[in-house]
Amino acid sequence: MDITIIGGGPAGLFFSLLMKRRDPAHRIAVLERNGPDDTFGWGVVFSDETLNNIAAADPESYAEITHSFAHWDAIDIHYQGEVLTSRGHGFSGLSRKRLLNILQRRAQALGVDLRFHQEVSDVEPLRRGDLLLAADGANSLVRGRHAEAFRPTLDWRPNKFIWLGTTRRFDAFTFFFKRDAHGLWRVHAYQFDAGHGTFIVETTEAAWRSAGLANASEDDTIAFCEALFAEELQGHKLLKSRALWRSFPTVRNERWSFDRVALIGDAAHTAHFSVGSGTKLAMEDAIALADALARAPGDVPAALAAYEAARRPEVEALQRAAQASLQWFEETERYFGTLEPLEFAASLLTRSLRITHANLKQRDPDFVARLDRWFAAKAANQSGVNVPAEPAPPPMFTPFRLRDMLLANRVVVSPMCQYSAEDGMPDDWHFVHLGSRAVGGAGLIMTEMTDVSRDGRISPGCAGLYKSEHAAGWQRIVDFVHRASGAKIGIQLAHAGRKASTRRSWEGDSEPLPQGNWPIIAPSPIPYFPHSQVPRAMDRAEMDRVREDFVRAARLADEAGFDMIELHFAHGYLLASFLSPLTNRRADEYGGSLANRMRYPLEVFAAVRAAWPAQKPMSVRISATDWMPDGFTPADAVAVALALKAAGCDIIDVSAGQTVPDQRPVYGRLFQTPFADRVRHEAAIPTMTVGNISSYADVNSILVAGRADLCVLARAHLYDPYWTRHAAYEQGYALPWPDPYGALARYTPRFT
Numbered sequence: 012m013d014i015t016i017i018g019g020g021p022a023g024l025f026f027s028l029l030m031k032r033r034d035p036a037h038r039i040a041v042l043e044r045n046g047p048d049d050t051f052g053w054g055v056v057f058s059d060e061t062l063n064n065i066a067a068a069d070p071e072s073y074a075e076i077t078h079s080f081a082h083w084d085a086i087d088i089h090y091q092g093e094v095l096t097s098r099g100h101g102f103s104g105l106s107r108k109r110l111l112n113i114l115q116r117r118a119q120a121l122g123v124d125l126r127f128h129q130e131v132s133d134v135e136p137l138r139r140g141d142l143l144l145a146a147d148g149a150n151s152l153v154r155g156r157h158a159e160a161f162r163p164t165l166d167w168r169p170n171k172f173i174w175l176g177t178t179r180r181f182d183a184f185t186f187f188f189k190r191d192a193h194g195l196w197r198v199h200a201y202q203f204d205a206g207h208g209t210f211i212v213e214t215t216e217a218a219w220r221s222a223g224l225a226n227a228s229e230d231d232t233i234a235f236c237e238a239l240f241a242e243e244l245q246g247h248k249l250l251k252s253r254a255l256w257r258s259f260p261t262v263r264n265e266r267w268s269f270d271r272v273a274l275i276g277d278a279a280h281t282a283h284f285s286v287g288s289g290t291k292l293a294m295e296d297a298i299a300l301a302d303a304l305a306r307a308p309g310d311v312p313a314a315l316a317a318y319e320a321a322r323r324p325e326v327e328a329l330q331r332a333a334q335a336s337l338q339w340f341e342e343t344e345r346y347f348g349t350l351e352p353l354e355f356a357a358s359l360l361t362r363s364l365r366i367t368h369a370n371l372k373q374r375d376p377d378f379v380a381r382l383d384r385w386f387a388a389k390a391a392n393q394s395g396v397n398v399p400a401e402p403a404p405p406p407m408f409t410p411f412r413l414r415d416m417l418l419a420n421r422v423v424v425s426p427m428c429q430y431s432a433e434d435g436m437p438d439d440w441h442f443v444h445l446g447s448r449a450v451g452g453a454g455l456i457m458t459e460m461t462d463v464s465r466d467g468r469i470s471p472g473c474a475g476l477y478k479s480e481h482a483a484g485w486q487r488i489v490d491f492v493h494r495a496s497g498a499k500i501g502i503q504l505a506h507a508g509r510k511a512s513t514r515r516s517w518e519g520d521s522e523p524l525p526q527g528n529w530p531i532i533a534p535s536p537i538p539y540f541p542h543s544q545v546p547r548a549m550d551r552a553e554m555d556r557v558r559e560d561f562v563r564a565a566r567l568a569d570e571a572g573f574d575m576i577e578l579h580f581a582h583g584y585l586l587a588s589f590l591s592p593l594t595n596r597r598a599d600e601y602g603g604s605l606a607n608r609m610r611y612p613l614e615v616f617a618a619v620r621a622a623w624p625a626q627k628p629m630s631v632r633i634s635a636t637d638w639m640p641d642g643f644t645p646a647d648a649v650a651v652a653l654a655l656k657a658a659g660c661d662i663i664d665v666s667a668g669q670t671v672p673d674q675r676p677v678y679g680r681l682f683q684t685p686f687a688d689r690v691r692h693e694a695a696i697p698t699m700t701v702g703n704i705s706s707y708a709d710v711n712s713i714l715v716a717g718r719a720d721l722c723v724l725a726r727a728h729l730y731d732p733y734w735t736r737h738a739a740y741e742q743g744y745a746l747p748w749p750d751p752y753g754a755l756a757r758y759t760p761r762f763t
């Protein structure tokens with residue numbers, strides 16, 4: 012093959028040598044604007060997994076790379092005068108320059124035509140061979156020239172950072188956090204050879220401007236950073252290397268190739284430096300592309316498609332982790348000074364979701380034992396219940412108190428509509444559904460969305476609490492839960508608003524009924540789908556009536572013996588549709604500003620709070636974002652949470668979306684947890700988090716990192732009513748069985 016590569020960074024060089032290694036007959040030229048030794052930057056980091064991939068692809072490069080390594084296994088977090096050390100992480104680093112020199116020599120030895128000091132400014136003449144590879148980094152010229160084919164997006168992040176070097180030795184991957192008059196400064200530092208370390212300084216744009224760094228020369232920046240970090244540098248200097256303050260672009264491309272032109276490495280995708288994976292991704296791309304070309308000889312377009320198909324899922328997973336990580340560093344102000352040291356360390360270590368409480372425990376049992384002891388002591392203090400410290404229980408098995416309601420653990424069965432009621436009446440299905448989940452070990456069981464009036468039901472199958480018979484029906488379930496399990500049970504009260512009078516979900520989610528529709532109400536006459544029924548805009552009398560329906564339901568809920576009420580302010584139902592500017596277009600004092608849009612939901616909350624016994628807690632489920640431009644935002648969620656807290660709400664159950672059918676959610680593991688985290692810290696109120704939580708490792712991580720106080724699982728509980736019992740078994744925690752199941756105390760389940 013005749014291949015031209017623009018860019019002699021890790022991606023271009025490694026690909027060139029892998030191709031030559033496979034077939035010396037390939038003609039490969041690498042055009043690099045710099046000389047062989049004048050690279051920017053300092054060190055790069057590899058994990059053991061990446062090294063295995065490199066070893067398999069080219070043992071010679073691997074041998075040389077590993078020969079040059081600095082190894083370390085600890086992460087040191089310097090926070091408020093303490094150093095928190097977590098071990099067992101297994102990183103290796105080397106200088107970027109050394110890595111490039113190794114790859115250059117190896118490429119040259121295999122016969123690659125390396126041409127330094129060749130700045131490419133015109134791409135077209137280079138498109139004559141079999142393949143033109145754009146390995147030209149994050150600012151790729153080729154990508155820019157063919158933007159219509161690659162369809163790139165560049166998400167420029169707000170923080171400023173600079174990549175410096177230092178002669179100070181670091182024994183661990185080290186994070187410093189330091190506040191001065193300008194703001195909070197973060198440092199990511201690590202050793203990469205005997206005499207040098209990387210020292211990346213990062214801060215907000217506001218702090219950077221305030222410190223006068225926007226117009227500073229490289230020398231001024233170094234002087235500023237040396238003074239600021241004099242103590243951390245321990246008398247060592249900072250070193251420069253064409254250092255500039257930059258903003259980080261997350262680069263994505265809809266396509267990585269067209270015709271015979273392909274993107275690789277940073278040109279195709281970037282991952283924030285705080286996950287230290289840019290070089291890894293670049294080199295793994297090179298391996299995948301060389302493999303794909305070998306598998307489809309003579310068919311370059313097919314090989315390019317196979318390369319993208321193979322790499323994209325892994326790259327996107329890493330970009331999601333990097334996104335969570337960079338956001339943590341953009342929002343460190345939220346945690347700094349608020350979180351206790353161990354909690355801060357847990358939050359930092361688990362930020363990207365790639366490290367959980369479970370892998371931390373494997374890597375560093377002592378650190379996790381300390382963390383769990385600290386968490387258990389905090390739980391004991393919060394709940395007023397004794398919690399053993401030696402050994403401390405897994406965080407999910409610590410108690411939590413809301414007013415007089417004491418939860419034995421932090422797992423909650425999420426409200427889930429069953430569409431199995433007749434005229435609102437809970438029946439045997441609800442009895443078995445909720446009863447089995449209570450026996451399954453969760454600390455709190457929530458009923459499905461239970462409607463406060465007949466017309467407020469989503470569908471004809473929805474449960475209700477608008478007649479005294481309903482209270483009796485619910486009481487049978489509540490009594491069973493209290494008698495047969497240690498769980499508490501809460502009821503989610505709601506009115507479906509413009510999403511009322513629709514089919515059961517399995518007959519067509521939110522679709523209007525084919526017949527038998529009833530009139531529906533909302534803040535504004537906006538239908539859910541264009542073909543949905545148009546709701547009537549509520550007048551004041553109707554608002555009074557619905558508020559009183561909620562109050563009646565609260566009294567009936569008390570009669571039925573429920574431990575908690577949750578008001579449903581989420582998912583586009585009536586009270587949610589007052590909050591969202593997309594569904595509330597009122598011109599009176601209930602529409603317009605957020606304060607106006609909150610007015611009616613808060614009025615309902617206050618009326619229910621007054622009717623509900625003072626010793627029993629209340630929660631509110633909110634949708635923290637509409638996932639739409641111009642919709643309800645996470646900042647609005649904080650404002651609503653603050654108002655609810657002032658009105659006597661005990662905990663916010665933070666969900667998201669379902670306000671409008673054309674929402675654009677970003678799904679993923681724990682995808683809604685960042686909103687619970689934000690509300691918890693910015694409104695200083697306990698939160699429940701829900702959404703794609705399915706492992707006990709994630710539950711424990713969320714709790715110790717202070718992202719939420721309770722973890723709510725929906726589908727995981729549909730699948731496995733005994734989810735909490737399984738989690739206890741897996742963690743070696745003795746969760747007592749109800750007496751009739753006592754025989755299980757000495758039973759070991761075997762599934763294979």
Ligand SMILES: Cc1cc2nc3c(=O)[nH]c(=O)nc-3n(C[C@H](O)[C@H](O)[C@H](O)COP(=O)(O)OP(=O)(O)OC[C@H]3O[C@@H](n4cnc5c(N)ncnc54)[C@H](O)[C@@H]3O)c2cc1C
Binds near residue numbers: 017045148276284
């Ligand atoms: C602050 C910071 C810290 C980082 N830390 C790490 C880390 O710890 N670990 C890690 O793995 N990664 C790290 N990275 C990321 C890493 O540097 C890149 O992800 C990696 O180098 C990507 O390799 P690449 O070959 O795709 O691109 P690059 O390394 O950027 O190489 C592109 C090459 O193309 C050349 N070039 C560009 N345009 C032209 C042109 N028109 N003509 C000729 N030549 C051209 C450039 O000179 C350059 O040599 C960090 C990045 C930053 C910014």
Ligand SMILES: Cc1cc2nc3c(=O)[nH]c(=O)nc-3n(C[C@H](O)[C@H](O)[C@H](O)COP(=O)(O)O)c2cc1C
Binds near residue numbers: 429503704725726
């Ligand atoms: C069958 C089903 C019914 C649901 N009904 C409700 C409901 O009544 N009230 C509510 O607030 N959320 C409801 N949800 C949303 C869940 O409570 C939860 O927020 C969502 O499923 C995300 O959690 P998960 O990823 O653990 O499933 C329902 C979800 C499912 C799967």
